[in-house]
Amino acid sequence: MPRKIWTGSINFGLVTIPVGLYAATEDHTIQFHQYERGTTDRIRYKRVNERTGKEVGYNDIVKGREFDGGVITVEQSELDEIAPGRSRTIDITTFVDITEIDPVHFQKTYWLAPNSKEHFRPYNLLRRAMHETSQAGIATFVLRGKQYLTAVRADDNVLALNTLFFADEVRDPGELVGEDGEQAKPSEKELQMATTIIESMSGPWEPEQYEDTYTVKVEDLLAEKARGGEVEAAEAPPKPTDVIDLTEALRRSVDEARKGRKPARAEENLSExxxxxxxxxxxxxxxxxxxxxxxxxxxxxxAEATEKPTGTDGRRSRKAS
Structure with missing residues (x-):
């Protein structure tokens, strides 16, 4: 069972529900240690006093920052004292349609579960009510010394909590594209062909169909090096499409789509x-x-099965243009 990383309560109206917070996802990235080149000697990091050069114990370290020409230090207990609700409440202040929240604001997902059997009734009441109304509760709470804006929403059997970026944490995308983005408008023909490609490649969202192939390749790399074999380099990424060749690339993609096939580039990756x-x-x-x-x-x-035109059994079907 996942480890509880926070304990507190959800508050909406005058109702308080004790809950625990659990990570909803897990990272399968292969973790590497650091070694000195040519040896099996591990590299370790130490907390060192930059003035004396001596190592400092974890319990002797406090947080601090420069302030008015000096350094102000604070204890964790002092930070906990000023935290809203003493860091133990998720106060829902309003309910909104979850579709109104721009995905750029979403940060990380957690599961919320009742702390005991006696709290399942109010917990399920809130979950069912939000499910019936398609609303999410907007709240703030403090986790590990940072206040988060959150959206509490109803999942299938559990309440989910999504941490959100505050408005001032989201960068203005206009600074990246500027006026060039508006001036480089596609032609109607290009837009029609691009739309045809998208429609032909459309399908249901099935997350189990996607895999972390890079982690598998890293594992294969380690196994191959352990056997003393040679590492085979992956295929180089495709070159950017030249503006002059854009229409031709779109036309070929549309032809492939009308034949019920994926673009050729996807087929070539099978060797990887x-x-x-x-x-x-x-x-x-x-x-x-x-x-x-x-x-x-x-x-x-x-490759041959992937190239086959759209079937009627539903297993390999794709929307045709």
Whole structure:
């Protein structure tokens, strides 16, 4: 069971519900240590007093910052004392339609669960009410010394809490594109072809169909180096499409889409997949006899199955233009 990282309560109106906060996601990134080149000696970091050069214990370190020409230090207990609700409440101040929140504001997702069985009734009451009204509760709370703006919303069986960026934390995108973005307008023909490509590649959101292929490649790299083998470089990324060739690239993409195929670039990446990834892809495509196929045969079978026009069984169907 996930570890509880915060304990407090949700407040809406005069109702207070004790809850615990849990991480909703987990990071599968391969973690590396640091070693001195040519050795197996680990590199360690130490907390050192920059004036004396001596190592300082964790309990002897306090937070501080420069202020009015000097340095002001504060204890964690002092920060806790001034935190809203002593860092133990999620105060919902208003309810909004979740679709009105620009995705750029979303930061991280957590699960909220009642602290005990006796609190399930008010907990489920809030969850069901928000589900029925399609509303999310906007609240603030303090976690690990930082105040967060949050959206509490109803998920399938649990309350979810999304931390949000405050308005002044979101950068103005206009500074990045300036007037050039408005001046470089596409032609109607280009827009029509691009729309056709998007529609042909449209499909339902199925997160289980997407995998972290880079982590698999890192694991394969480590295994290959352990065997003393050579590391095979991945295919170079495609070159940017020249403005002069844009229309031709769009036309070819539309032709592929009308044949019920993915753009050729996606097909060429099959050689970068591991054998396990190809097996899984073949399973989803319903390829028979895949367990007896060698890698080259499997890659060819997957490529051919992917190229087939839209079917009626729903397993490989895509919207056609």
């Amino acid at each position: 997949l591991s054998k396990a990834e190809l097996d899984d892809r073949a399973k989803r495509l319903g390829i028979k006899g895949r367990s007896k196929m060698k890698r080259a045969e499997l890659e060819k079978a997957v």
